[in-house]
Amino acid sequence: MRRRLSPREAARLQGFPDTFDFGPQSDAATYKQLGNGVNVGVVCNVFRALAHRDAEILMTTREGAAILRAIVSAPQALDAPVLAAIAAGQHRLRGTQLPLAM
Incomplete structure (x- = not known):
């Protein structure tokens, strides 16, 4: 059986947390x-x-x-800053009416 990925499944593949909200867009x-x-x-x-x-x-x-030293010393998971930025943006936009994407 074949089926299309849901938007949530596609978002997970791109590294988005399940709490991310794409708003009222299609x-x-x-x-x-x-x-x-x-x-x-x-x-x-x-x-x-x-x-x-x-x-x-x-x-x-x-x-x-x-370059090699910077790569070796970088944290293994770079998710923390990204997740913090997503959370801040989601919090800031909560309650505002966003235009629908075309």
């Missing part, structure tokens, strides 16, 4: 927003994997070594 508008989005967690993990793969090359220059 499912089509939500799918469009999610399709145009970039999953920060995925990009971070791919970048981290590439840096580890190329660590030997990066260590050959001062700039490369600085």
Whole structure:
């Protein structure tokens, strides 16, 4: 059996928490927003994997070594700042009437 992902399932794949509210817009508008989005967690993990793969090359220059140090020392989960920003934005917009996305 085949079925389309729900907007909530698509949002989860993009890293949105279940508490995120897309407001009174159509499912089509939500799918469009999610399709145009970039999953920060995925990009971070791919970048981290590439840096580890190329660590030997990066260590050959001062700039490369600085990049590698920054990546290695970065927190494993970068969700906390993103989730805080989402929560702040949702709280700020609560009670306001947002225009429907086209």
